[in-house]
Amino acid sequence: MDSILRVKDFLDDSWRISLQLRLVAGEEALGKEIRVGDINRPGLTLAGFYDFFAFDRIQIFGLGETAYMRQLSDEQRRRTYDRFFSYEIKCCIFTHNEEPDELFIEYANNNKVPVFVTRKDTTRFSSQITLLLDQIFSPSVTVHGTLIDVYGVGVLILGKSGVGKSECALELVERGHLLVADDMVIVKKIDESLLIGTGSPVLTHHMEIRGIGIINVQEIFGIRSVRNRKRVELVVMLEEWDNSKEYDRLGLEETSYPILDIDVPLVTVPVRPGRNIPIIVETASLNQRLKRVDIHSARELDENIQDMLKSGQRKE
Numbered sequence: 001m002d003s004i005l006r007v008k009d010f011l012d013d014s015w016r017i018s019l020q021l022r023l024v025a026g027e028e029a030l031g032k033e034i035r036v037g038d039i040n041r042p043g044l045t046l047a048g049f050y051d052f053f054a055f056d057r058i059q060i061f062g063l064g065e066t067a068y069m070r071q072l073s074d075e076q077r078r079r080t081y082d083r084f085f086s087y088e089i090k091c092c093i094f095t096h097n098e099e100p101d102e103l104f105i106e107y108a109n110n111n112k113v114p115v116f117v118t119r120k121d122t123t124r125f126s127s128q129i130t131l132l133l134d135q136i137f138s139p140s141v142t143v144h145g146t147l148i149d150v151y152g153v154g155v156l157i158l159g160k161s162g163v164g165k166s167e168c169a170l171e172l173v174e175r176g177h178l179l180v181a182d183d184m185v186i187v188k189k190i191d192e193s194l195l196i197g198t199g200s201p202v203l204t205h206h207m208e209i210r211g212i213g214i215i216n217v218q219e220i221f222g223i224r225s226v227r228n229r230k231r232v233e234l235v236v237m238l239e240e241w242d243n244s245k246e247y248d249r250l251g252l253e254e255t256s257y258p259i260l261d262i263d264v265p266l267v268t269v270p271v272r273p274g275r276n277i278p279i280i281v282e283t284a285s286l287n288q289r290l291k292r293v294d295i296h297s298a299r300e301l302d303e304n305i306q307d308m309l310k311s312g313q314r315k316e
Contacts, residue, residue: 005034005136007091007114019118019129021093025105026114034058034090037137039126043068046080055087058129061094062122069101077103085111093129095122135196138188139260147185147197147230149178150285154197154230156185156264157281158257159238163271166207168238170217171278178227179217182207187232189260195232234288235264236281241272265291 008030010021023030040057043065072080085107091114094100100108100115108115118125145158146169157165166182173179181199188196199205205218205226218226235257256263267284271277287297 005037005133006030007032007034010091010114010116015132018132019125020120021116021118024100024115024117025108026091026112029112029114032090032112032114037133039130039133041065042084046084048080050083053087055089058090058133059092060122060126060129061092061098061100063096063098066094066096066098066100069104074103077101081107085113089113091116093118093125095120095125134190135188138190140186140188141260142200143185143187143197143259144183145185146182147180147199147232148172149180149227149230150282151177151289153285153288154180154233155281155285156187156197156232156235157238158235159271160240162210163238163240164277165238166209168277168281170207170209172281173217173221173225175278175282177282178225178230179205179207180227180230181205182217187259189262193262195259195262195264196229197232198229232259232264234285235259235266236284237266237268238271238277239268241270245270 009015010019011023011030015021036054036056038054038057039060040054041062041064042053042059043062045053046065046068069077069080081103089111092100092108093116095118097117097119099117105115107113120128143156143158144161145156146165147154147156148169149155150172157168159165169179169182180197182203184200184203186198186200188198190196205216207215207217209215237257255266255268257266258264265288269277269280269284290297
């Protein structure tokens with residue numbers, strides 16, 4: 001289903017406080033739906049260039065747009081507003097605490113267009129609202145797994161039901177790492193290389209432990225044991241140990257797990273009694289941090305062995 005944002009959502013506490021918005025016109029039209037996660041600066045449009053006018057986006061009026069409208073004569077202003085408001089405008093937001101003129105407010109009320117004013121400057125406000133819109137309109141997928149912040153690396157733990165994902169995550173939390181989500185992880189694609197994982201609003205920071213039931217991680221371990229979102233940087237796949245399968249012992253072959261067309265580094269960890277899986281996940285996270293700075297332990301060892309073999313051959 002397509003993502004939808006209603007203009008009235010801007011007046012919810014999380015949006016209103018963050019963006020410092022106040023409504024000055026168009027109250028009866030707050031039910032309008034925004035379906036495009038982009039913003040538009042209508043400077044060229046107000047000057048008369050309506051080709052490619054992105055009227056279905058949130059219209060941001062900065063100092064330039066406001067100054068331009070003020071220098072228009074009353075007749076020019078009416079002609080400008082007549083044409084501008086002939087489109088299905090979703091809403092308008094004036095930055096720098098600049099109030100729209102009375103005629104603009106009149107047109108907005110008559111055409112049922114909500115108008116907001118924010119104290120924030122245009123650049124900062126545009127960046128902030130774009131980030132919030134990205135979180136709503138970005139492609140997303142729900143993954144059955146556990147997302148945890150291990151040494152600053154967002155680790156998505158996957159595996160069949162009952163393999164021990166939650167138990168592993170619980171041990172990691174007890175060791176000081178941060179739980180993001182358990183059972184249902186909502187992963188959003190923010191751009192072509194960035195995946196952000198969050199928890200379900202219903203299951204927030206709750207975890208199911210077989211034999212105990214549902215626990216609230218934040219209540220038991222404190223606020224420092226959880227976080228609301230984290231970038232997904234590593235997938236750890238837990239699977240039952242299969243004696244007929246040969247597992248990677250060197251780490252030279254790097255594999256990946258595709259999520260929303262982005263390949264995430266993958267580590268497959270076989271599970272059997274006696275293996276300390278949380279420590280293995282910690283080590284995998286630290287190893288991934290090293291790879292960020294182009295340090296690959298397995299490659300270095302392989303290169304050292306190759307150099308030693310070449311040196312021995314030369315001596316012969």
